[in-house]
Every structure is written in structure tokens, then in C-alpha cells.
Amino acid sequence: xxxxxxxxxxxxxxxxxxxxxxxxxxxxxxxxxxxxxxxxxxxxxxxxxxxxxxxxxxxxxxxxxxxxxxxxxxxxxxxxxxxxxxxxxxxxxxxxxxxxxxxxxxxxxxxxxxxxxxxxxxxxxxxxxxxxxxxxxxxxxxxxxxxxxxxxxxxxxxxxxxxxxxxxxxxxxxxxxxxxxxxxxxxxxxxxxxxxxxxxxxxxxxxxxxxxxxxxxxxxxxxxxxxxxxxxxxxxxxxxxxxxxxxxxxxxxxxxxxxxxxxxxxxxxxxxxxxxxxxxxxxxxxxxxxxxxxxxxxxxxxxxxxxxxxxxxxxxxxxxxxxxxxxxxxxxxxxxxxxxxxxxxxxxxxxxxxxxxxxxxxxx
Amino acid sequence: xxxxxxxxxxxxxxxxxxxxxxxxxxxxxxxxxxxxxxxxxxxxxxxxxxxxxxxxxxxxxxxxxxxxxxxxxxxxxxxxxxxxxxxxxxxxxxxxxxxxxxxxxxxxxxxxxxxxxxxxxxxxxxxxxxxxxxxxxxxxxxxxxxxxxxxxxxxxxxxxxxxxxxxxxxxxxxxxxxxxxxxxxxxxxxxxxxxxxxxxxxxxxxxxxxxxxxxxxxxxxxxxxxxxxxxxxxxxxxxxxxxxxxxxxxxxxxxxxxxxxxxxxxxxxxxxxxxxxxxxxxxxxxxxxxxxxxxxxxxxxxxxxxxxxxxxxxxxxxxxxxxxxxxxxxxxxxxxxxxxxxxxxxxxxxxxxxxxxxxxxxxxxxxxxxxxxxxxxxxxxxxxxxxxxxxxxxxxxxxxxxxxxxxxxxxxxxxx
Numbered sequence: 001x002x003x004x005x006x007x008x009x010x011x012x013x014x015x016x017x018x019x020x021x022x023x024x025x026x027x028x029x030x031x032x033x034x035x036x037x038x039x040x041x042x043x044x045x046x047x048x049x050x051x052x053x054x055x056x057x058x059x060x061x062x063x064x065x066x067x068x069x070x071x072x073x074x075x076x077x078x079x080x081x082x083x084x085x086x087x088x089x090x091x092x093x094x095x096x097x098x099x100x101x102x103x104x105x106x107x108x109x110x111x112x113x114x115x116x117x118x119x120x121x122x123x124x125x126x127x128x129x130x131x132x133x134x135x136x137x138x139x140x141x142x143x144x145x146x147x148x149x150x151x152x153x154x155x156x157x158x159x160x161x162x163x164x165x166x167x168x169x170x171x172x173x174x175x176x177x178x179x180x181x182x183x184x185x186x187x188x189x190x191x192x193x194x195x196x197x198x199x200x201x202x203x204x205x206x207x208x209x210x211x212x213x214x215x216x217x218x219x220x221x222x223x224x225x226x227x228x229x230x231x232x233x234x235x236x237x238x239x240x241x242x243x244x245x246x247x248x249x250x251x252x253x254x255x256x257x258x259x260x261x262x263x264x265x266x267x268x269x270x271x272x273x274x275x276x277x278x279x280x281x282x283x284x285x286x287x288x289x290x291x292x293x294x295x296x297x298x299x300x301x302x303x304x305x306x307x308x309x310x311x312x313x314x315x316x317x318x319x320x321x322x323x324x325x326x327x328x329x330x331x332x333x334x335x336x337x338x339x340x341x342x343x344x345x346x347x348x349x350x351x352x353x354x355x356x357x358x359x360x361x362x363x364x
Numbered sequence: 365x366x367x368x369x370x371x372x373x374x375x376x377x378x379x380x381x382x383x384x385x386x387x388x389x390x391x392x393x394x395x396x397x398x399x400x401x402x403x404x405x406x407x408x409x410x411x412x413x414x415x416x417x418x419x420x421x422x423x424x425x426x427x428x429x430x431x432x433x434x435x436x437x438x439x440x441x442x443x444x445x446x447x448x449x450x451x452x453x454x455x456x457x458x459x460x461x462x463x464x465x466x467x468x469x470x471x472x473x474x475x476x477x478x479x480x481x482x483x484x485x486x487x488x489x490x491x492x493x494x495x496x497x498x499x500x501x502x503x504x505x506x507x508x509x510x511x512x513x514x515x516x517x518x519x520x521x522x523x524x525x526x527x528x529x530x531x532x533x534x535x536x537x538x539x540x541x542x543x544x545x546x547x548x549x550x551x552x553x554x555x556x557x558x559x560x561x562x563x564x565x566x567x568x569x570x571x572x573x574x575x576x577x578x579x580x581x582x583x584x585x586x587x588x589x590x591x592x593x594x595x596x597x598x599x600x601x602x603x604x605x606x607x608x609x610x611x612x613x614x615x616x617x618x619x620x621x622x623x624x625x626x627x628x629x630x631x632x633x634x635x636x637x638x639x640x641x642x643x644x645x646x647x648x649x650x651x652x653x654x655x656x657x658x659x660x661x662x663x664x665x666x667x668x669x670x671x672x673x674x675x676x677x678x679x680x681x682x683x684x685x686x687x688x689x690x691x692x693x694x695x696x697x698x699x700x701x702x703x704x705x706x707x708x709x710x711x712x713x714x715x716x717x718x719x720x721x722x723x724x725x726x727x728x729x730x731x732x733x734x735x736x737x738x739x740x741x742x743x744x745x746x747x748x749x750x751x752x753x754x755x756x757x758x759x760x761x762x763x764x765x766x767x768x769x770x771x772x773x774x775x776x777x778x779x780x
Contacts (some may be wrong), residue, residue, distance in 0.1 A: 056480025058458045059678075083746055083773050173614040175756055299565075301753040315452050317745055318476030318528045335659070 575659025
């Protein structure tokens with residue numbers, strides 16, 4: 001990378017034998033520049049413009065009939081407090097719970113599966129690898145339909161639950177949040193005044209704390225089920241990169257297998273962990289197809305997500321500006337989350353400690 | 365330092381180039397002629413494209429045949445395309461500046477497209493304009509302009525399972541005509557694992573009770589959602605949801621009312637003309653009767669559903685499109701459509717013939733006299749969506765508070 005920039009920076013004033021290289025460089029990169037520009041850069045810029053315009057969906061958004069409306073679309077979604085704000089707040093609330101439950105669960109599960117199938121003494125490893133990966137290759141629409149059947153009120157899941165004496169909820173039709181449900185069991189039916197009276201994005205703090213609804217919980221289980229296989233593959237690749245010699249050295253030092261995993265293998269998996277968490281965050285914030293094919297935001301708007309709301313607002317209700325604005329707000333949210341995650345997982349220079357530190361401190 | 369400025373210049377140059385490309389894209393398309401509203405129609409030799417959202421082969425074939433017959437007669441080429449996602453395909457068409465000439469259009473979608481000028485208001489140019497039911501014309505009138513010709517319509521009625529009815533010791537004389545009678549028969553029909561009456565948890569069904577109580581969502585352009593009449597209606601529904609004689613379809617493991625009826629977990633449902641085709645295809649062995657919905661405190665009430673033949677402002681051949689619409693909305697053609705795939709003809713002149721051909725469905729047509737419909741206001745879809753999301757918890761909810769939210773939401777979109 002640094003070679004390339006060096007090359008590009010040098011090109012202008014160059015002479016002699018390197019004279020033609022700049023032109024050749026541009027020539028070779030032109031196809032990619034054009035393709036990326038045409039299919040990525042320009043559409044993104046156009047969408048950005050739409051989010052600041054009153055374009056209603058007729059003709060080109062760049063024609064003379066379309067006006068610049070400043071931040072109107074953004075304020076309608078974020079500040080006005082009307083239905084658009086409440087809808088967006090609800091969608092963010094739902095998706096937030098989805099993200100903070102799915103990402104850790106799927107990461108932990110995929111790591112566990114990867115460690116299991118990486119085990120050299122496991123019989124039929126090939127079979128298990130395929131079996132765990134299988135849900136990931138199936139179309140998400142097909143799995144959604146399957147899920148809708150499994151989680152009906154009298155469906156398979158509830159039948160199984162009834163064997164252990166649990167009366168299962170009517171999953172995809174139950175809008176009650178699980179945190180509210182748990183609090184309800186403890187006798188807390190309505191929130192305290194300071195939570196119910198204040199609101200963010202048109203949704204009261206008490207409702208922010210509702211937790212995912214039963215319907216969303218079913219989607220959460222589905223996401224964990226379908227994506228763990230993919231991330232298991234990534235972890236598996238990471239595990240196989242951890243050299244045998246490192247393990248052997250740790251063994252000679254007398255580390256138990258538990259210590260070897262947490263003190264040697266796991267730290268070496270950090271790059272993979274970073275990839276998995278980043279992909280997980282992006283994927284979960286953008287959840288769309290399950291919602292589109294399944295509940296379309298019902299019951300009680302508890303499976304509404306920003307991506308789906310943006311689609312609905314634009315394609316169904318012709319609110320293109322607000323739809324585009326939502327997409328950009330979502331983009332910022334994803335950036336912030338990824339940045340935060342990067343910061344948490346950053347490579348820390350280990351502080352000198354123990355005897356070595358004392359020895360260093362001792363030397364003049 | 366110098367290197368950095370040069371880099372900046374490069375980025376700036378790239379942005380400029382993209383801006384130019386964008387501008388070039390912009391001037392290429394779009395700015396079509398005509399701005400909707402006035403009487404002049406475009407005319408050319410261009411073939412017509414008709415985009416429909418079909419319920420199945422029966423509908424597709426019927427429309428294709430009718431359009432082909434018109435093509436033969438008029439000499440204008442016309443192709444019928446079936447959309448898998450009508451909203452999305454229409455949006456794409458309008459954005460590209462080359463929309464289909466004619467298309468199915470719901471009143472919901474009409475408001476949005478009327479606002480951005482995508483659809484042509486041609487209703488007043490129709491020769492058979494006076495033959496359409498007034499309620500349907502009103503349903504497609506936005507800001508005083510009659511936009512498009514209704515293609516057919518449905519109303520809601522009470523659908524009763526005959527076997528369950530007679531098993532409960534009820535006869536033809538017991539068909540409910542008041543709310544009390546409805547509650548009474550629903551209680552008699554409720555058994556273990558079966559409810560008396562089922563309907564979806566949505567305004568699109570529960571709205572009939574509001575209409576029967578004398579309520580509405582919008583009256584003369586003013587939001588009236590939290591009227592006493594509406595509160596009475598929701599309280600009636602709530603009471604019987606709680607005593608177990610009424611139930612939402614979703615709560616008894618059915619996708620919608622018809623599904624509950626077919627699975628025989630509900631003895632009565634509130635559904636529309638589509639029940640006919642659904643029962644024939646999926647549950648041909650269940651005998652049922654369709655009667656008018658009972659009257660509430662303020663009389664009879666139901667809801668109507670309809671679509672129209674939308675015409676694109678950017679269509680280059682509106683004259684031919686209008687001609688095709690007139691052909692498709694003749695009494696004979698509408699009767700043929702009704703026979704092929706269900707809904708009722710939208711013209712009065714076809715009423716007698718339809719009633720004769722479908723005596724058992726007469727209750728649906730009777731509903732046309734007093735049906736209400738979804739207000740034709742921009743963004744009504746999201747307000748009703750929000751209402752529906754709250755209706756799901758009506759059982760434990762407070763009807764007045766619920767309707768107050770709807771009122772606030774309606775006021776917000778009506779003042780815009």
C-alpha cells in the first residue's frame with residue numbers, strides 16, 4: 001500500500017525511465033475506478049442528495065423539479081417527535097436489542113463450534129463441519145418460512161417446551177418485550193416516573209428498556225442459528241493458523257489446556273475476532289430480508305428495523321427523502337459501533353510489570 | 365506538505381468529475397411532458413404496457429384476454445406484465461421516467477403518486493363516469509380531482525360456517541342483526557378450541573364496528589378518531605375479546621380470518637369477496653353463508669376495498685390508455701372479470717346481472733350502500749399501521765388512550 005502511494009506521489013515530477021508509469025498506472029486502474037464510481041460512488045452520492053431533497057420518486061432526482069430542503073428529512077426522523085420519529089426510534093430500539101444479543105451469542109457459539117470441530121480426535125469432523133455450516137448456505141427466506149412454522153403458537157417449539165412444563169408464547173404474534181416480561185414477573189408492571197416521562201426519539205426510556213419482543217427473540221435465535229456456521233469457518237481458519245509450535249511451547253511450560261486456550265490461542269485469534277465482530281455488527285444492523293419475508297414489522301412494530309422502515313418509507317409511502325436519510329443515519333450508527341469495537345480490541349502495548357518492571361525501575 | 369496539497373487536489377478533481385457525471389445523468393431523463401391534472405392527453409403510436417399485481421392465473425389470463433381483445437379491435441399493441449412486487453416496480457418505473465402506461469393502483473398508493481405528479485387524473489374524461497358507484501369515485505378523489513377508474517371492489521360481510529351454525533341449534537332466523545345478537549350467537553358458537561367470531565387485529569376489520577357505532581377516522585377532512593362512537597366500538601370489541609367469544613386470527617394460530625375459518629377454529633369471520641375464491645380452492649368441502657354485518661348503535665356499517673386503473677403522467681399514449689380503460693370498465697367486461705376472479709363490478713349497470721349470477725354473495729353488494737373506506741390522505745398508511753400495531757394489545761389496553769394516539773397522528777398528517 002505504502003509503495004503504491006509513494007509511486008503515485010512521485011509520478012508527477014518524474015522523468016527518464018519512469019516517465020510513462022503514471023499514465024500506465026491510471027490506464028490499468030481505470031476499469032476499477034469506472035466500475036466502482038458508476039455502481040458505488042455515484043449511487044451513494046445520489047442517495048445522499050435525495051436525503052437532503054424533496055424528491056418524490058418521479059423522474060430523476062437531479063431534475064429541476066427537485067428542491068433542496070436542507071435537514072428537513074433528518075429533523076422529521078430525529079427531532080419532530082411525530083409518527084416518523086416514533087417509528088424510527090422504535091426501529092432503532094428493536095434493532096439495538098437485536099444487535100447486542102445476536103453479536104455476542106453468535107460470536108461465542110461460532111468460536112465454540114470451531115474449537116469443537118478443530119479437535120483432531122473428534123470422529124466425523126467433516127460431517128460436523130458440514131452440518132454446522134449448512135444453515136448458512138440455505139436462503140434466509142426459506143429459513144424464515146421454516147421459522148414461522150416452528151414458532152407458531154401450537155408449533156414444534158412450543159410442543160417441545162410443553163414437555164418440560166413450559167407454556168410457550170405465541171412467538172411471532174407476541175409484542176411483549178422480554179425485559180418488561182421479566183420485570184412483570186417481579187411485580188413491576190409500569191415503569192417509574194423518571195423513565196416513562198422522558199423520551200428519546202419519541203420512545204420513552206421505559207420502552208427503550210422493553211427488550212426484544214417474543215417475535216424479535218425468535219429472529220434473534222434464527223440469526224444465531226444461521227450465521228454461526230459462517231463465522232465458525234472464519235474461526236476455524238484462524239485456529240489452523242495458530243502454529244503447533246506455540247502450543248507445544250506452552251505445554252512444555254506446563255500450561256493446562258484451559259490456560260492454553262485463553263492465554264495462547266484466544267489472543268492469537270484477535271484478528272479473526274475483529275473480523276467476526278465487524279461483520280456481525282454490520283450484518284445485524286442491516287437486518288432486512290427476514291423481516292421483509294416474515295413479519296413486516298408486526299406485531300406491534302416490534303420487529304420493525306431501520307433498514308425495513310427505510311424501504312417501507314421510500315417504496316411504499318413515497319417518502320424517498322426520509323427513507324434515504326434513515327439509510328445514512330444507519331450508516332453513521334454502524335460506523336460508530338465499528339469504531340468503538342475497534343477501539344476496544346486495539347492492540348495494547350503491554351505495560352511493563354512484575355519482576356521485569358521492577359528490574360527496569362531499579363536500573364539507573 | 366507539498367505532497368499533501370497535491371493529494372487534496374486529486375480528491376477535489378475526482379469529486380468534480382463525479383459531479384459532472386451526475387449532472388449528465390440528470391439531464392438525460394426525467395423531465396417528461398405534462399404535469400397531471402388538466403384534460404389534455406398525450407397521443408402517439410406507442411404500444412401500451414399494463415402492469416398488474418395478479419392474485420393468480422385466473423386473473424392474469426382474464427386480463428390478458430380482455431386486453432388482447434381490445435388490441436385487436438383498436439389496433440394498438442398492448443402487453444400485460446405481472447408484477448411480483450407492484451409498489452416496487454411502479455416506483456422504479458416512475459423514477460426512470462418510463463413507467464407502465466396503465467397499472468393497478470390502490471387508494472393508499474394513489475395519494476403518494478398523486479402528490480409527486482406520477483399519475484394522471486383522467487376520471488372526469490371517462491365516458492362512463494356516472495356509471496361508477498359514488499363511493500368508489502370518492503375513494504379515488506384526491507383534492508377534489510377524480511383520478512382513476514375503479515376496476516372492481518369488495519366489501520366486508522359476516523361469513524358463517526353452516527355446519528357449526530346448525531350444530532349450535534341456530535337457524536336462518538338467528539342471523540345477527542344487532543351487536544347484542546352477534547355477541548349472543550358468538551357465545552353459542554364458542555366451544556373448546558373454537559371461537560365464535562374471528563378477525564384480524566387491524567383497523568381494516570375492526571373498522572366495521574367503528575362504522576356501525578357511527579364513527580370514522582376522518583370526516584370532511586377533520587380527524588375524528590377519538591370520538592365517543594369509536595370508543596364504544598372498541599369497548600365492545602375489547603369486552604368480547606376478553607370473554608373469549610371473539611378472537612384475533614393471530615391469537616388462534618391463523619394467518620388471517622379466512623385461514624381461521626378454513627381451519628375451523630372460528631365459526632364466523634369478517635371477510636370480503638375474496639373468501640369465495642379462497643374457499644373454493646383451499647376448503648371446497650366447507651359449507652358457508654354470507655350475511656350482512658349486524659347493525660350497531662348507529663346502523664349498518666362496513667368497509668370497502670378497491671383498486672383502480674392508474675394512468676402514468678409520463679405515458680406517451682394516454683389517449684389509447686383511456687380508451688382501454690373504458691373498454692375494461694364496461695358492464696360486460698366487469699362481469700366477466702367478476703366471474704373469473706371474484707371482486708364485484710364497480711359500475712351500477714352491472715349490479716343486477718351480478719346479483720343474479722351470485723345470489724349467495726348478495727350481502728357483499730348490499731354493503732356498497734353504506735360502506736366506509738380508508739381516508740385518502742397522504743401518509744395514512746403509516747397512521748393506520750400504527751393504529752393496527754396498538755390494536756394487537758386492545759385486550760389489555762385502554763380504547764380511549766389508543767384512539768387519542770390515532771387522533772394525534774391523524775391531525776399531524778391532515779395539517780401538512
